[in-house]
Every structure is written in C-alpha cells, then in structure tokens.
Amino acid sequence: MTGRREKLLKLIDVGKMGLCNQLFLCANIIASAHYRGYKVEYCKFPKVDGIEFSQPELNDCISKKEYAFWARHIIKILKYINWKNERIIQVKGRKDAVKIYVDYISTGKFRDSTYYFWGWPFLDHMALRERINLVREYFSFTQEVKTQAEYILNRGSKDFIVGCHIRRGDYKYWLDGKYYFPDNIYRRNVDKICENKLQGYKMKVILFSNEKISLSEWSSVENYEVIISSGSTVSELCAMSMCDLIVGPPSTYSGWASLIGNVPKYNIISSEKIYDSSDTFICFYDKDGVGNKYEKLFFDKV
Numbered sequence: 141m142t143g144r145r146e147k148l149l150k151l152i153d154v155g156k157m158g159l160c161n162q163l164f165l166c167a168n169i170i171a172s173a174h175y176r177g178y179k180v181e182y183c184k185f186p187k188v189d190g191i192e193f194s195q196p197e198l199n200d201c202i203s204k205k206e207y208a209f210w211a212r213h214i215i216k217i218l219k220y221i222n223w224k225n226e227r228i229i230q231v232k233g234r235k236d237a238v239k240i241y242v243d244y245i246s247t248g249k250f251r252d253s254t255y256y257f258w259g260w261p262f263l264d265h266m267a268l269r270e271r272i273n274l275v276r277e278y279f280s281f282t283q284e285v286k287t288q289a290e291y292i293l294n295r296g297s298k299d300f301i302v303g304c305h306i307r308r309g310d311y312k313y314w315l316d317g318k319y320y321f322p323d324n325i326y327r328r329n330v331d332k333i334c335e336n337k338l339q340g341y342k343m344k345v346i347l348f349s350n351e352k353i354s355l356s357e358w359s360s361v362e363n364y365e366v367i368i369s370s371g372s373t374v375s376e377l378c379a380m381s382m383c384d385l386i387v388g389p390p391s392t393y394s395g396w397a398s399l400i401g402n403v404p405k406y407n408i409i410s411s412e413k414i415y416d417s418s419d420t421f422i423c424f425y426d427k428d429g430v431g432n433k434y435e436k437l438f439f440d441k442v
Contacts, residue, residue: 149173150181151277159373162186162393163279164425165262167399170278172264172272173201178250181205189352195278198271237380244331245323265424272399279400281378288378292371293346300341300351302364303380303397304330305388306349319389323357325411327388332415333406334364346383348376348394387415393421 149339151169168188173180173337174197185204211265229244231237236259244250245264248418268275281289293301311320334343343364345351358366369376380394381401388394398405404420 147331148179148181149250150256151183151258152200152253159186159188160377161260163191163396164186164392164399165260167275167279168262169251170198170202171260171267173244173250173274174196174198175264175267175270176250176404177243179203179440187391188374189374190282190378192280192282193278195274198274198278200367201308217321227253227255229255229259231257231261234261234263235345237261261397268424276400276402280376281381284440285375288371288375289382292369292375293408294367295344296342298340298342299344300338301344301383301385302330302333302345303383303386303388303394303403304347305380305386305394306347306351306353307389307393308349308351311389313375319409321389321408321411323354325408326387327357327407327416329406330364331361333385333387337363348378348380385420393427395425398423 149169150289157165163186166182169180169182177182178201182202184207185202229240231240241263244255249255255298293299295301306323306326307319311317330345333410334345336349337343345364345366347358347368353368355366369379371379377393377397380397381403383397383401383403386394386398386403386405388405389406394405397403399422402422405423406415406420
C-alpha cells in the first residue's frame with residue numbers, strides 16, 4: 141500500500157439496493173481504499189444486525205456517516221442542471237464503473253484530492269482479491285448469528301453439505317425469467333453433485349429460498365438428505381457461507397455467501413446445462429462460472 145491517506149472519497153448516495161448488493165459494493169470500496177491508500181467517508185453506511193463491520197486495519201480507511209440528506213438534494217440539483225465537475229463522479233452501471241476504474245481508481249487520483257461519488261456500482265476487483273482476508277474479517281457474522289447458522293446446518297462430523305439456493309420472487313420477471321428455474325432443474329443439478337458420493341461422507345442438501353419450498357420434487361432421494369432452511373435472512377446467509385458447496389442461479393445473495401465463506405459455487409445458467417465441478421468458482425464477480433469475464437454483472441438483483 142502506498143501514498144498518504146489525506147484526501148477523501150465521499151460516498152453521497154449509492155441508491156436503493158438489496159442487502160448483498162450493498163455488501164458487495166461496500167467490500168469493493170473498503171478493499172480499494174486500503175489497497176490504494178485513500179480514505180472513504182461513507183454516508184448511509186449499510187446497517188445489518190448480525191454482521192460485525194469491523195477489522196482494525198480496514199476501520200482506519202472508512203468513516204461511517206449518518207445519511208447526508210442535504211448532500212443528496214444538492215447532487216439532485218446538480219444532476220438536474222447537468223452540471224459537470226471532474227470531482228463529482230456519477231455512475232449509472234457497469235460501463236460507467238469500468239471507466240471510473242480506468243480514469244480514477246487505477247491511476248491513484250483518489251489519493252490526490254477529495255471526490256464525491258454517487259450511483260452504483262463501484263468496482264475494484266484487483267483490490268478485493270488482494271485484501272480478501274481482511275474483507276472476510278470485516279464482514280464476519282456475529283457469534284449469535286453463527287450459532288443460529290450452525291443450528292440450521294446441524295453438521296455431523298462426516299457431513300458434506302450442499303447449499304441449494306432456489307431463487308424465486310422477482311426472478312420470474314427479471315431478464316424475462318432467464319434464471320427462474322422450476323424445482324426439477326435444481327433437483328437434476330443436486331442429483332448430479334451427489335451421484336458420486338464422497339467416500340466416508342454423508343451428503344446433506346440444505347434448501348434456501350425466498351419463497352415457500354415444496355418437497356414434492358425432492359421425494360425419493362436415495363443418496364442424500366434434504367433439509368429446508370427456515371432461518372432469518374442473515375442467519376441463512378451465514379449458514380450458506382458455511383456449506384461445502386453452493387449451487388443456484390447467478391445471485392448476489394448466494395454469491396456473497398460464496399465470497400465471504402470462501403465456498404465454491406456452481407451457477408445454474410440454463411435448463412440444459414448440468415453441474416460440472418470444473419465450473420465452480422468463488423464469487424468475486426469479475427468472472428462467470430466458466431471463467432469468462434462478465435459482460436454484465438449480476439448486481440441488479442439479490
């Protein structure tokens with residue numbers, strides 16, 4: 141890490157987004173600040189009961205502020221009059237975020253002056269990879285949540301646990317339902333995962349979903365146990381991060397569990413393609429499940 145941390149990157153308004161979209165954005169920002177040597181003043185910092193949000197080295201990089209009501213409205217006025225200033229950075233999607241990375245982040249400009257950032261997303265994959273251990277400590281779950289997660293998993297000494305994320309809800313309409321899969325697609329992938337039972341291990345599958353799950357598609361399983369999780373949003377997120385493998389469609393919820401728990405994930409991206417262990421990965425979201433650079437990040441939904 142180089143440079144003096146004297147100037148600030150002020151995050152004024154990152155917009156409305158789901159829990160794990162917020163966490164991914166925050167992780168990129170904090171990792172970038174520590175790796176590249178600048179400080180961040182974060183208005184409307186995420187408030188999530190059950191996550192520590194603390195790590196000695198990273199705490200020095202970020203100051204958490206109450207929501208800056210006045211700042212949001214000043215920015216709206218500047219946007220309305222189309223006022224341009226190099227130190228006010230507006231991001232409206234991945235294309236803008238990549239440009240900001242090239243023009244500001246990678247060149248070290250945030251060390252030289254105070255800038256005001258608003259919009260979404262913020263991307264610094266290099267910094268996130270370099271500082272991932274610190275990030276995992278910063279976003280660690282509280283002991284209370286860990287205890288709840290352990291209860292959900294009920295892990296035995298010989299268990300191999302697969303977390304199956306059945307993402308429903310608004311996925312039925314997002315991207316015209318591209319990643320809204322019926323139960324039999326999840327079952328087919330889980331069967332493939334469990335067909336070669338690990339010697340000496342008991343295969344256990346935990347079903348996580350944002351809708352009620354029916355076990356009708358999961359009847360007559362022979363070589364693994366199926367359990368439906370029924371915890372809170374955060375305790376289930378923690379439980380998923382403690383699995384041995386995660387399977388589900390592209391989602392920042394199961395993606396965050398993969399990243400924070402260092403758990404490989406297999407992305408179900410079509411009804412035709414089936415699980416292949418060579419396609420699993422840790423979800424830094426700079427690459428897709430088969431090693432290709434993302435043309436579009438899956439930060440739009442949780």
